[in-house]
Amino acid sequence: MTATRDLGPLIPRNRDAHPPAYDPDYKTSVFRSPHLPLISMESTPSEETGPRFGHARLGPLDNNLILNWTKGAAPAVGERILMHGRVLDENARPVPDTLIEIWQANAGGRYRHIKDTYFAPLDPNFGGCGRTITDENGCYEFLTIRPGAYPWPNRGNEWRPMHVHVSVFGHSFGQRLITQMYFEGDPLIARCPIANTVKDRGQLDRLVAPLDLGRARPMDFLAYKFDIVLRGRRQTMFENKLEGM
Amino acid sequence: MVQKLDTLTETPSQTAGPYVHIGTAPTYAGLGGIYEHEIGQTTYQDGAEGEVIEITGTVTDGTGWVLRDAVIEVWQADASGRFAGQEGADPKVTGWARVCADPESGEWRLGTIKPGPVPMRGGGWQAPHIVLWIVARGINTGLQSRIYFEDEANGDDPVLARIEQRPRVDTLIAKKTGDGRYRFDIRLQGAGETVFFDM
Numbered sequence: 001m002t003a004t005r006d007l008g009p010l011i012p013r014n015r016d017a018h019p020p021a022y023d024p025d026y027k028t029s030v031f032r033s034p035h036l037p038l039i040s041m042e043s044t045p046s047e048e049t050g051p052r053f054g055h056a057r058l059g060p061l062d063n064n065l066i067l068n069w070t071k072g073a074a075p076a077v078g079e080r081i082l083m084h085g086r087v088l089d090e091n092a093r094p095v096p097d098t099l100i101e102i103w104q105a106n107a108g109g110r111y112r113h114i115k116d117t118y119f120a121p122l123d124p125n126f127g128g129c130g131r132t133i134t135d136e137n138g139c140y141e142f143l144t145i146r147p148g149a150y151p152w153p154n155r156g157n158e159w160r161p162m163h164v165h166v167s168v169f170g171h172s173f174g175q176r177l178i179t180q181m182y183f184e185g186d187p188l189i190a191r192c193p194i195a196n197t198v199k200d201r202g203q204l205d206r207l208v209a210p211l212d213l214g215r216a217r218p219m220d221f222l223a224y225k226f227d228i229v230l231r232g233r234r235q236t237m238f239e240n241k242l243e244g245m
Numbered sequence: 246m247v248q249k250l251d252t253l254t255e256t257p258s259q260t261a262g263p264y265v266h267i268g269t270a271p272t273y274a275g276l277g278g279i280y281e282h283e284i285g286q287t288t289y290q291d292g293a294e295g296e297v298i299e300i301t302g303t304v305t306d307g308t309g310w311v312l313r314d315a316v317i318e319v320w321q322a323d324a325s326g327r328f329a330g331q332e333g334a335d336p337k338v339t340g341w342a343r344v345c346a347d348p349e350s351g352e353w354r355l356g357t358i359k360p361g362p363v364p365m366r367g368g369g370w371q372a373p374h375i376v377l378w379i380v381a382r383g384i385n386t387g388l389q390s391r392i393y394f395e396d397e398a399n400g401d402d403p404v405l406a407r408i409e410q411r412p413r414v415d416t417l418i419a420k421k422t423g424d425g426r427y428r429f430d431i432r433l434q435g436a437g438e439t440v441f442f443d444m
């Protein structure tokens with residue numbers, strides 16, 4: 001943990017940029033969504049501060065999902081990919097030193113989780129989670145395998161598109177965000193009720209990572225670029241104005 | 246046409262899904278040992294100043310069913326009201342932890358240090374509280390809430406004061422059940438729905 005200082009209130013969340021809590025096409029949201037409106041107010045120091053994580057706590061393979069489960073002994077099965085990008089805030093400033101955690105299914109679409117009983121086999125060489133901390137420019141990267149699509153119970157015959165779950169901290173607890181990265185060209189995205197909880201088409205497109213051949217390594221891995229924007233700070237020269245002025 | 250603003254829009258949220266534990270609490274999911282240091286186990290270390298307390302509760306959906314898959318992140322000040330990293334903050338208090346509902350019963354449990362009152366920017370104080378961020382399958386954007394304490398002076402808290410329907414304030418107050426023990430149940434929807442914030 002490192003020093004936190006008062007950088008000002010957070011920009012209020014634009015709720016139209018996010019999925020509504022209630023979306024009947026995603027049935028679980030029907031009984032897990034608050035019915036009453038959220039109570040909106042300006043952030044306080046409790047939302048403006050947040051936990052910070054040092055690079056020292058991370059192991060050298062933590063952002064390598066191909067090797068981290070076997071501690072480097074044997075690689076995971078699947079199409080090798082580099083997932084990389086940059087974390088910025090709404091003020092278009094890079095967010096350095098922020099923790100990113102990801103989790104995903106294996107190449108067959110199966111999660112290594114006590115509750116996943118899908119009959120695609122587990123890969124003995126794949127765990128399915130990774131974490132890293134952004135560098136001074138807000139950049140991050142993970143080496144992983146392309147996750148498989150998988151079926152889930154919702155409306156008859158529902159399949160999740162290939163996706164990686166992404167959790168980002170920022171520097172304030174009020175910036176906390178979990179999202180999902182999809183892959184360019186996947187025909188299941190348009191049919192997925194979870195992806196389509198995001199109602200603004202332009203916003204949904206921002207969750208779809210393009211193939212980035214510029215970062216691919218020949219004879220080794222493809223690359224996908226996934227940039228992330230977190231809430232910014234409200235900046236004003238009049239923050240300390242006197243009451244009534 | 247007008248000039249283009251140089252601000253960006255936040256990346257949209259997506260549900261954490263049923264397997265959120267793999268990425269956030271790997272030992273819980275059955276991936277123990279994948280990381281040398283798993284984060285979020287506790288908000289404090291031995292020797293932290295202040296009272297050690299335990300808060301237990303459940304998260305229920307609109308039908309009254311207890312969620313087995315909820316993950317709650319907590320963030321709080323130390324006993325003197327300072328957040329980790331701030332000048333004078335207790336170095337033994339990180340103030341942040343992850344709490345997973347029990348996969349069988351859905352009960353969650355947080356052992357922590359009771360936070361102190363937190364000063365507001367421009368004067369005034371917030372009553373002792375713990376900030377919550379709740380994620381689970383079916384929750385499209387993580388829910389912000391707060392735990393206050395029955396045995397603290399909450400009357401002047403500026404956040405609680407903003408809640409028009411006074412009986413709803415009660416949904417944010419942990420009930421004392423014993424020495425250093427509190428109960429705090431979260432209701433996502435329906436009767437007694439917990440207050441969630443946008444702040």
Ligand SMILES: [Fe+3]
Nearest residue numbers: 160163165262
């Ligand atoms: Fe998933």
